[in-house]
Amino acid sequence: MPLLEIENLHASIGDKPILKGITLTINPTEIHAIMGPNGSGKSTLSYVLAGREGYEVTDGDIRLDGVSVLDMEADERARAGLFLAFQYPVELPGVGGMSFLRGAVNARRIANGEEEIDHIAFVKTVREAAASLGIKDDMLKRAVNVGFSGGEKKRYEILQMALLEPRMAILDETDSGLDVDALRIVSEGVNALKKDDMGVLVITHYQRLLDYIIPDHVHILADGRIVKSGDKSLALEVEKSGYGDFTNAA
Amino acid sequence: MPHESMSFDHLSAAAAKRHEQNGWPGSRDEAWRFTNLNEIKALSLTPAKRPDSHAFSEDKNLIHFINGVAQNTDNISINGVRIAPLNADSELTTALADAVPHPHSVADFALAHAHDGMAMTVSGQVDTPLMFRFAYEGDGISSHPVVVVDIKPGSSVTILEEHLGSGAGLSAPLMLYRLGEGAHLHHARRLVEDESRYHLGLNLVQLNAKACYHGDMVMSGGAISRSETQVRISAPDAEAYLNAVYLGRHDQMRDVTSRIDHDAPDGQSFQRIHGILDDRAKAVFQGKVKVARYAQKTDGNQMSRTLILSRQAEANTKPELEIYADDVTCSHGATIGEIDADQLFYLKSRGISDEDARQLLIEAFLVDVIDELGDPQRDWLMAAIQSWIKVR
Numbered sequence A: 001m002p003l004l005e006i007e008n009l010h011a012s013i014g015d016k017p018i019l020k021g022i023t024l025t026i027n028p029t030e031i032h033a034i035m036g037p038n039g040s041g042k043s044t045l046s047y048v049l050a051g052r053e054g055y056e057v058t059d060g061d062i063r064l065d066g067v068s069v070l071d072m073e074a075d076e077r078a079r080a081g082l083f084l085a086f087q088y089p090v091e092l093p094g095v096g097g098m099s100f101l102r103g104a105v106n107a108r109r110i111a112n113g114e115e116e117i118d119h120i121a122f123v124k125t126v127r128e129a130a131a132s133l134g135i136k137d138d139m140l141k142r143a144v145n146v147g148f149s150g151g152e153k154k155r156y157e158i159l160q161m162a163l164l165e166p167r168m169a170i171l172d173e174t175d176s177g178l179d180v181d182a183l184r185i186v187s188e189g190v191n192a193l194k195k196d197d198m199g200v201l202v203i204t205h206y207q208r209l210l211d212y213i214i215p216d217h218v219h220i221l222a223d224g225r226i227v228k229s230g231d232k233s234l235a236l237e238v239e240k241s242g243y244g245d246f247t248n249a250a
Numbered sequence B: 001m002p003h004e005s006m007s008f009d010h011l012s013a014a015a016a017k018r019h020e021q022n023g024w025p026g027s028r029d030e031a032w033r034f035t036n037l038n039e040i041k042a043l044s045l046t047p048a049k050r051p052d053s054h055a056f057s058e059d060k061n062l063i064h065f066i067n068g069v070a071q072n073t074d075n076i077s078i079n080g081v082r083i084a085p086l087n088a089d090s091e092l093t094t095a096l097a098d099a100v101p102h103p104h105s106v107a108d109f110a111l112a113h114a115h116d117g118m119a120m121t122v123s124g125q126v127d128t129p130l131m132f133r134f135a136y137e138g139d140g141i142s143s144h145p146v147v148v149v150d151i152k153p154g155s156s157v158t159i160l161e162e163h164l165g166s167g168a169g170l171s172a173p174l175m176l177y178r179l180g181e182g183a184h185l186h187h188a189r190r191l192v193e194d195e196s197r198y199h200l201g202l203n204l205v206q207l208n209a210k211a212c213y214h215g216d217m218v219m220s221g222g223a224i225s226r227s228e229t230q231v232r233i234s235a236p237d238a239e240a241y242l243n244a245v246y247l248g249r250h251d252q253m254r255d256v257t258s259r260i261d262h263d264a265p266d267g268q269s270f271q272r273i274h275g276i277l278d279d280r281a282k283a284v285f286q287g288k289v290k291v292a293r294y295a296q297k298t299d300g301n302q303m304s305r306t307l308i309l310s311r312q313a314e315a316n317t318k319p320e321l322e323i324y325a326d327d328v329t330c331s332h333g334a335t336i337g338e339i340d341a342d343q344l345f346y347l348k349s350r351g352i353s354d355e356d357a358r359q360l361l362i363e364a365f366l367v368d369v370i371d372e373l374g375d376p377q378r379d380w381l382m383a384a385i386q387s388w389i390k391v392r
């Protein structure tokens, strides 16, 4: 069964149509990349998938494991296995990092009928996962995303993904703001998770990330529509000739 | 003008006269613009009678006040703490007469109807926290505890003050905390009366040189609750910290009023007020800092933040800086905001339920002020905050 099915998806913010009929199927273990110019609707797609309020689906459907998620709130979708790594992670002053991570993991576990995670074991798990992503211990003690650099925020997103073990991960411009070293570490983090049957949707503006996270399929988004799909060579083509041709086509 | 020597009866009679003349303030009175007293006026209050049975308490550090009257003062045995009826202590009665601003509707009302007050003297380092538990009851009954605590030079003590009870009555406590040179007071207050009650309190603090007052308050009870704190810094190098959390829901009114008089140089005052309002609750924080001409090098700081959980809730802030000295650092700031939609979505996108996410953000909003609360009163105050949040 397909993992994520996006079918003729139309979505508006307020009265403004942004997504204008997107159809895309992602099977377990597949990596799909969405590329497109600024303003083409990539982040909007990620928010609509994650269930952000204020983004209205006006037509079409989104199914996770065959079940429509349109009536689910963001938290329900997350507990069902959807994960969004934000383009702009949100600062939460006053919310301690550890209790945030534990709250997120426990919410998922309780929904799955599992017991809450053991406190001490969890701290150890987090430390190990953080270390492999180059996240310093002291960052874990701070309030969520507060005082983090751009790159640190992105790593922290991947840490959350590693701990939540989603079925379907959406990475919205996780590469932006990362230097090459960080890009490699983050990509290794994603690839390490991929050994299970997770599906990945990588949203990016540049081809660079796709050297590390190698996509099975590449889609070009322009003005809220997928205007071209292909294999990873499409990414290289875009790199060479830019988005000009595609945006004109849209 | 300092009074020569004053008996409690005399003080009470003078206050009664003033209250008779002035009555309760109306909305045209600037200090009461936001807090409408019509509901309280409509209660046609009868002053509480002196209770005849003495409540028994084993506790050596807990004083019970039933409808304003201290019950078990004989049981209190703590080294360095002396308790007497106020009318038997002419020095502290006179001190109170000098300290109360007049006319002042709350002070005058409390003094007019109080049967007597309690005088407490603290000398030395008192390690056991003292607890004053004010229990109120009865419809249409007003209660008027009057307490004067004199903390001798160099002494220190922690006092936990709790106001609780039920019945559509008015609690009008009048407190004076007098800190001698170098004295320290940790003063924590929980105002947790039932929703049926009304609370109008005046808390006076006098600071001598190098004295330090640390006042923490959680106000979560009562239909209308107003707590006014006036701090007078009358000698150099004194410090005052006022931290308050007010919590309101339904149609409740919360009023946190403060006035800090810096009458001496090198004084510091820090005020941090965080409020949370739900439903149609209203609140006002009005804080006045007055720095006299000779109070140079004063540091006066005031920050108020309000979190609004409902569009119908209403928060007002009225900072007032009145500065006559030229070499001072004074600041104030105020924010009023809702739960941030981006933050809420971020939490929910991690699988955290709407309810839990909101609770996390509410607690996060309070973190700054909670960090300021001293031990051991932090847990005691936190319990009041938690029980309010849980009811949501």
Ligand SMILES: Nc1ncnc2c1ncn2[C@@H]1O[C@H](COP(=O)(O)OP(=O)(O)O)[C@@H](O)[C@H]1O
Binding pocket: A013, A016, A018, A036, A037, A038, A039, A040, A041, A042, A043, A044, A045
């Ligand atoms: N909150 C919003 N309100 C109105 N329009 C928006 C909002 N967010 C994004 N848009 C518009 O939607 C379009 C797509 O934006 P976005 O999804 O952020 O693009 P991308 O991520 O591809 O750069 C843009 O035209 C943008 O201006």
Ligand SMILES: [Mg+2]
Binding pocket: A042, A043, A044, A087, A173
């Ligand atoms: Mg974007």
